[in-house]
Amino acid sequence: MPPGIQVSVKETAAELRLSHTPVREAFERLVGEGVLTATPDRHGFATPRPTVRDLAGLHRLFGVLLRGVAGGVPGGWQDDDRWTPDPADPSNAVEIAVARACSAPEVAIIAAAIRGAELRLVSHRLAEPEVVPDWGGGLIALRAGLTTGGGAALRAIDEFTDVRTRRAQSLVAAIEDLHR
Numbered sequence: 001m002p003p004g005i006q007v008s009v010k011e012t013a014a015e016l017r018l019s020h021t022p023v024r025e026a027f028e029r030l031v032g033e034g035v036l037t038a039t040p041d042r043h044g045f046a047t048p049r050p051t052v053r054d055l056a057g058l059h060r061l062f063g064v065l066l067r068g069v070a071g072g073v074p075g076g077w078q079d080d081d082r083w084t085p086d087p088a089d090p091s092n093a094v095e096i097a098v099a100r101a102c103s104a105p106e107v108a109i110i111a112a113a114i115r116g117a118e119l120r121l122v123s124h125r126l127a128e129p130e131v132v133p134d135w136g137g138g139l140i141a142l143r144a145g146l147t148t149g150g151g152a153a154l155r156a157i158d159e160f161t162d163v164r165t166r167r168a169q170s171l172v173a174a175i176e177d178l179h180r
Contacts, residue, residue, distance in 0.1 A: 003049040003123050003175060007036060034120050047123065055124055056168035062117045063161030066098060069107040069114065070146060070153040085139040087129035091122040093136075097143040101153075127174035131167050138163060 001007070013023040027045045030036040036045045050058065085093035095118065102111035129135045138160055145156025164171070 001047045001123060003047050005047045006039070007045045007047065009045070033116055048120075050120075050124070050172070052169045052172050055121075055172055056165045058117055058121055059161055059164040059168065062114065062121065063157050065110055065114045065117060066101065066157045066161075067154060068110040069098075069101045069104070070149070070157060083140070083143065085136045087135065090125040090128050090135075091118065093139055094118065094125060097139045098146065100143075101146045124171045124175055127171050127178065128164070131170045131174050132163055 007027065009020050009024050009027060012027075013020045016023065027036055028038075031038050031045065034048065037048045038044075039046055083096070085097070087093075098114065101107075102114055132138060142156045142160045145152045145154075
């Protein structure tokens with residue numbers, strides 16, 4: 001969902017054929033995770049509208065967390081070198097790129113935090129193929145770096161994070177334009 005959209009408990013409950021209580025409880029949990037915000041009147045919910053600073057911070061957090069799991073990735077695992085990221089589903093492409101690094105049991109807690117950060121980034125991932133230069137190549141490089149492990153993984157993570165941090169203003173503007 002685009003940033004700033006009101007989310008109705010009543011409509012969501014009707015769509016899912018559930019009572020209002022479990023939907024409201026789920027929305028309140030999503031507020032706690034930063035995926036939704038409570039409206040000022042505390043009777044509704046909306047998707048957050050991150051500022052440029054918020055978005056840049058989320059990308060830096062994603063990179064720091066990814067560095068945390070990269071240390072536990074054994075280098076030299078086989079990868080499908082024919083993988084091509086799908087620009088129609090950029091958030092899923094990021095998930096695929098980092099999935100192997102997040103699969104080791106010893107990094108489960110950090111991997112959960114990465115998924116939480118990704119949930120907060122998902123609406124802005126939609127703009128990445130248009131705003132980030134060589135978007136697909138960057139994801140392929142990230143996956144390859146994580147496949148290799150060691151210093152290659154850290155360099156790939158830093159490049160992936162840095163380009164998105166530098167483009168935070170353009171990403172926010174592109175998402176706002178996309179949903180006007």
